[in-house]
Amino acid sequence: MTQDDGAVEIVVCLGSSCFARGNSENLAIINTHVQSHGLKASVRMTGQLCKDECMQGPNLSIGGTAYHGVTAARLRELLQQLGRPSRGEHGTT
DSSP states (O other): OBOTTSOEEEEEEOSHHHIIIIIHHHHHHHHHHHHHTTOTTTEEEEEEOOOSOGGGOSOEEETTEEEOSOOHHHHHHHHTTTTSOOTTSOOOO
16 A cells, blocks of 8 residues: 555564564565665555464565565565556656
8 A cells, every 4th residue: 555655565464474484584675675776765664463364474565465475586576566657657758
């Protein structure tokens, strides 16, 4: 979900199962990506406790869309979309 200030919210499940299944690594990947791409002002990252979806983990959401079984490789693909206009937006050329 996009925040009032235009920032994209990334919510990472910090429950023990998701964290052990890969969200500890995913958290580091997100932090590195945000810092190295100058996205601090446009991304808000938060953590949440377990939402009882442990068997599908590691779980996280980006911009209000839930993702399950997020591997490091898949997360890197998702993060590449941050800061790019969505298909419905028109950028200047």
